[in-house]
Amino acid sequence: MEICLHAGLRYDGAMAVHDFCAQRLFLDAPLHPGGEVALTRDQANYLRNVLRLADGDQLLVFNGNDGEWSARLACKGKRDAALLIGDRTRSQTPPGQLAYLFAPLKRARLDYMVQKAVEMGVGRLAPVVTRRTVAERVNLDRMRANAVEAAEQCGILSLPEIDTPQRLEQAIAAWSLDVPLVFCDENAATADPITVLSGLREGMTSPARIGVLIGPEGGFDPAERELLLRQPFVVPISLGPRIMRADTAAVAALALVNAVLGDWR
Amino acid sequence: MEICLHAGLRYDGAMAVHDFCAQRLFLDAPLHPGGEVALTRDQANYLRNVLRLADGDQLLVFNGNDGEWSARLACKGKRDAALLIGDRTRSQTPPGQLAYLFAPLKRARLDYMVQKAVEMGVGRLAPVVTRRTVAERVNLDRMRANAVEAAEQCGILSLPEIDTPQRLEQAIAAWSLDVPLVFCDENAATADPITVLSGLREGMTSPARIGVLIGPEGGFDPAERELLLRQPFVVPISLGPRIMRADTAAVAALALVNAVLGDWR
Numbered sequence: 001m002e003i004c005l006h007a008g009l010r011y012d013g014a015m016a017v018h019d020f021c022a023q024r025l026f027l028d029a030p031l032h033p034g035g036e037v038a039l040t041r042d043q044a045n046y047l048r049n050v051l052r053l054a055d056g057d058q059l060l061v062f063n064g065n066d067g068e069w070s071a072r073l074a075c076k077g078k079r080d081a082a083l084l085i086g087d088r089t090r091s092q093t094p095p096g097q098l099a100y101l102f103a104p105l106k107r108a109r110l111d112y113m114v115q116k117a118v119e120m121g122v123g124r125l126a127p128v129v130t131r132r133t134v135a136e137r138v139n140l141d142r143m144r145a146n147a148v149e150a151a152e153q154c155g156i157l158s159l160p161e162i163d164t165p166q167r168l169e170q171a172i173a174a175w176s177l178d179v180p181l182v183f184c185d186e187n188a189a190t191a192d193p194i195t196v197l198s199g200l201r202e203g204m205t206s207p208a209r210i211g212v213l214i215g216p217e218g219g220f221d222p223a224e225r226e227l228l229l230r231q232p233f234v235v236p237i238s239l240g241p242r243i244m245r246a247d248t249a250a251v252a253a254l255a256l257v258n259a260v261l262g263d264w265r
Numbered sequence: 266m267e268i269c270l271h272a273g274l275r276y277d278g279a280m281a282v283h284d285f286c287a288q289r290l291f292l293d294a295p296l297h298p299g300g301e302v303a304l305t306r307d308q309a310n311y312l313r314n315v316l317r318l319a320d321g322d323q324l325l326v327f328n329g330n331d332g333e334w335s336a337r338l339a340c341k342g343k344r345d346a347a348l349l350i351g352d353r354t355r356s357q358t359p360p361g362q363l364a365y366l367f368a369p370l371k372r373a374r375l376d377y378m379v380q381k382a383v384e385m386g387v388g389r390l391a392p393v394v395t396r397r398t399v400a401e402r403v404n405l406d407r408m409r410a411n412a413v414e415a416a417e418q419c420g421i422l423s424l425p426e427i428d429t430p431q432r433l434e435q436a437i438a439a440w441s442l443d444v445p446l447v448f449c450d451e452n453a454a455t456a457d458p459i460t461v462l463s464g465l466r467e468g469m470t471s472p473a474r475i476g477v478l479i480g481p482e483g484g485f486d487p488a489e490r491e492l493l494l495r496q497p498f499v500v501p502i503s504l505g506p507r508i509m510r511a512d513t514a515a516v517a518a519l520a521l522v523n524a525v526l527g528d529w530r
Binding site: 112119120121154155191192193240242243244245248251252255256258259260264 | 420457507518523527
């Protein structure tokens with residue numbers, strides 16, 4: 001169980017604070033009114049001694065399926081505890097339609113990238129191994145922990161699926177033809193990414209099923225880039241005249257896709 | 266002098282690698298062909314013993330004014346060195362038109378936010394202190410070091426100005442009426458940020474002189490929000506249904522502004 005110690009950083013002055021200032025907890029357990037979720041000793045210790053929650057203290061819990069619920073800590077003896085589930089505070093949100101394919105970066109940047117992708121509403125995290133991928137083995141548990149942390153801090157109720165890593169060639173071969181896969185290409189024919197993305201709107205549901213692909217340090221190698229550009233579903237977009245780190249490009253590309261084709265409209 | 270140890274993380278498969286794989290160095294000195302820049306002992310030590318550059322090794326240097334130049338290390342004796350300036354490899358780019366106003370975050374996130382803002386081409390970094398600003402004193406030297414590092418890693422030639430921190434009220438009072446100040450407001454009247462930003466295009470130069478304002482952890486307080494919304498130049502945009510950390514919202518908002526009004530077109 002991941003627990004956030006910090007409230008999410010709001011990007012605005014909105015007044016409704018309960019949903020991120022309260023302690024939000026991901027619980028891998030079914031949630032229903034009046035339910036009781038027993039905590040492991042580690043979990044109980046964390047809530048009682050790290051977060052210093054006392055018997056009866058309130059928090060918010062979610063499991064990725066049943067929405068968000070208020071819950072109270074029920075201490076049992078010196079070291080055990082359970083959570084008593086109260087009312088549903090928010091109903092479950094649908095899973096994100098956005099698939100995010102990315103070459104894993106090294107540790108801290110990968111943590112960051114995963115957290116950001118979750119904040120951007122990504123529904124599927126798909127690590128792809130490319131020729132220039134520098135990261136050591138991909139730690140999927142760590143990716144999941146980062147996804148949970150971001151969801152807890154940012155009031156997100158739907159956790160992304162996390163794929164096992166596959167090679168870029170496999171990911172391309174397995175891609176469904178009717179779903180655009182946006183990739184950031186400095187040499188894209190059209191400079192303006194808004195124009196390119198708007199051109200995809202026709203006949204698409206909203207929010208659209210779409211993928212965003214971000215390359216590794218050093219970018220895709222020429223053969224990989226050609227492979228991508230040969231695919232009918234691949235949509236190259238430019239992200240301007242400056243070089244960006246991959247994790248910056250990720251947030252930028254996901255923001256444009258959300259704004260033009262996603263749930264920011 | 267800041268020196269980057271890592272190549273920038275490319276966001277694409279573009280082939281031109283020289284400008285970010287080569288060691289890029291910010292030098293606070295005038296640059297002209299045939300010039301020689303003496304290095305301090307610390308700088309010489311860094312290049313010779315940390316980066317392990319040998320006499321005659323090539324690197325790229327820039328000073329924020331004179332473009333980018335090739336240079337060679339000239340070792341002098343056991344511990345000193347100079348840089349011999351060769352040809353200009355790129356001419357100076359104009360300063361960014363984008364002003365980025367932000368409530369300083371705590372250390373690591375502020376470092377990150379400054380680096381990202383530079384990658385997004387921000388020409389001015391303006392820390393604003395709000396009622397909910399949690400950061401301790403703002404370390405402007407550290408901000409500058411982060412800006413230089415991002416510029417070195419991402420092939421950026423124009424370093425942003427860095428303002429001394431001011432209160433939000435001062436920043437608003439000093440703002441020029443003809444420059445839009447975009448701020449991210451969950452309760453913005455229009456959901457679609459692209460529509461709102463496109464509406465600003467008329468009569469604006471491109472890239473546009475524009476500001477982006479990002480609030481602190483916990484957001485602006487109600488009085489601050491009202492102050493902002495009262496200003497004729499303030500443009501509230503929504504960044505979708507999810508809560509975002511401030512540093513995520515920063516990259517997202519700067520990406521939208523760059524794409525609709527900036528130099529990504």
